[in-house]
Amino acid sequence: xxxxxxxxxxxxxxxxxxxxxxxxxxxxxxxxxxxxxxxxxxxxxxxxxxxxxxxxxxxxxxxxxxxxxxxxxxxxxxxxxxxxxxxxxxxxxxxxxxxxxxxxxxxxxxxxxxxxxxxxxxxxxxxxxxxxxxxxxxxxxxxxxxxxxxxxxxxxxxxxxxxxxxxxxxxxxxxxxxxxxxxxxxxxxxxxxxxxxxxxxxxxxxxxxxxxxxxxxxxxxxxxxxxxxxxxxxxxxxxxxxxxxxxxxxxxxxxxxxxxxxxxxxxxxxxxxxxxxxxxxxxxxxxxxxxxxxxxxxxxxxxxxxxxxxxxxxxxxxxxxxxxxxxxxxxxxxxxxxxxxxxxxxxxxxxxxxxxxxxxxxxxxxxxxxxxxxxxxxxx
Numbered sequence: 388x389x390x391x392x393x394x395x396x397x398x399x400x401x402x403x404x405x406x407x408x409x410x411x412x413x414x415x416x417x418x419x420x421x422x423x424x425x426x427x428x429x430x431x432x433x434x435x436x437x438x439x440x441x442x443x444x445x446x447x448x449x450x451x452x453x454x455x456x457x458x459x460x461x462x463x464x465x466x467x468x469x470x471x472x473x474x475x476x477x478x479x480x481x482x483x484x485x486x487x488x489x490x491x492x493x494x495x496x497x498x499x500x501x502x503x504x505x506x507x508x509x510x511x512x513x514x515x516x517x518x519x520x521x522x523x524x525x526x527x528x529x530x531x532x533x534x535x536x537x538x539x540x541x542x543x544x545x546x547x548x549x550x551x552x553x554x555x556x557x558x559x560x561x562x563x564x565x566x567x568x569x570x571x572x573x574x575x576x577x578x579x580x581x582x583x584x585x586x587x588x589x590x591x592x593x594x595x596x597x598x599x600x601x602x603x604x605x606x607x608x609x610x611x612x613x614x615x616x617x618x619x620x621x622x623x624x625x626x627x628x629x630x631x632x633x634x635x636x637x638x639x640x641x642x643x644x645x646x647x648x649x650x651x652x653x654x655x656x657x658x659x660x661x662x663x664x665x666x667x668x669x670x671x672x673x674x675x676x677x678x679x680x681x682x683x684x685x686x687x688x689x690x691x692x693x694x695x696x697x698x699x700x701x702x703x704x705x706x707x708x709x710x711x712x713x714x715x716x717x718x719x720x721x722x723x724x725x726x727x728x729x730x731x732x733x734x735x736x737x738x739x740x741x742x743x744x745x746x747x748x749x750x751x752x753x754x755x756x757x758x759x760x761x762x763x764x765x766x767x
Contacts (some may be wrong), residue, residue, distance in 0.1 A: 388606040393630040394599040399590040401622030420589040425698040436618045467602040467752035470638045478536040480721040482662035483691040488530030502689035515689040539641035546759035563593045660759040662724040667754030680745040685729025693720035
């Protein structure tokens with residue numbers, strides 16, 4: 388059974404990175420808040436919810452369904468996501484090749500980044516650093532690499548090496564806001580505030596029409612699932628409303644490529660991009676940053692990679708004990724993009740990679756990639 392879980396926040400939410408959050412630590416090391424949450428958080432909440440629908444509860448660990456895995460694997464489940472939906476329409480993190488600046492009143496000046504000529508730098512010799520592709524030699528585009536969200540139409544445009552329309556762009560501040568909260572510790576008997584126990588942390592307040600979608604495949608067909616249920620998610624166990632829809636479709640179906648996607652082939656060479664739709668975890672980060680995800684045909688020309696994030700979670704050391712360890716994983720953020728060149732006879736295998744998941748946690752939906760095209764010729 389394949390399902391899509393639509394999670395609607397009912398309160399502020401708390402998701403943080405792996406920065407230690409213990410009393411007495413240096414003041415400069417405060418936890419970083421991330422949104423949307425990593426799959427490490429979502430999979431735990433969803434699997435506990437699934438187990439609960441089948442009669443499991445924490446006081447009876449032997450009732451845990453083996454179909455949904457254990458502390459090592461997902462069992463027969465396969466996950467994809469998370470994806471954001473705003474007003475019912477999916478949004479995707481823009482590939483980092485999108486460069487520009489907001490002009491006000493919802494208008495944007497946009498450009499694309501492409502590999503530049505080979506140079507010598509701290510990465511080595513003959514390194515093609517990204518450059519701005521613009522319309523004339525006199526142009527002097529101003530702005531920055533945009534970390535924004537695109538509608539399906541806008542994302543498809545960028546995959547086709549075209550610029551999205553301004554109305555296809557959503558900034559994070561219009562989808563959620565950050566709220567700083569302060570806490571103290573008081574002695575329960577005297578009600579007196581204790582010294583050196585003041586803390587600060589940031590919460591996420593999502594827009595009322597924002598949802599998180601997660602695809603969950605491999606649920607046994609005979610399991611009966613409720614249409615909606617409330618599940619705790621993230622720090623402090625804030626509740627979200629989960630609407631479960633049984634379907635054969637995927638959220639990313641709106642990004643399917645046309646049959647003539649690589650119709651423009653020059654000199655027998657195709658130029659294509661690989662962009663992360665979801666954060667990717669790779670055991671050998673150095674190799675994937677320099678050569679791209681494993682299994683991509685062709686030659687890597689250049690890359691635009693976001694700042695590494697830290698995905699962390701409490702992991703049980705054994706399903707029937709309360710022992711847990713704090714694990715941290717460095718991950719590449721969604722939007723990270725690699726530029727490739729390949730021979731035209733590789734079009735088939737390249738197209739088949741579109742919307743697949745890569746890396747060591749592919750079954751968790753991490754490292755999902757989208758295939759695009761790029762052109763290094765100046766616009767006219």
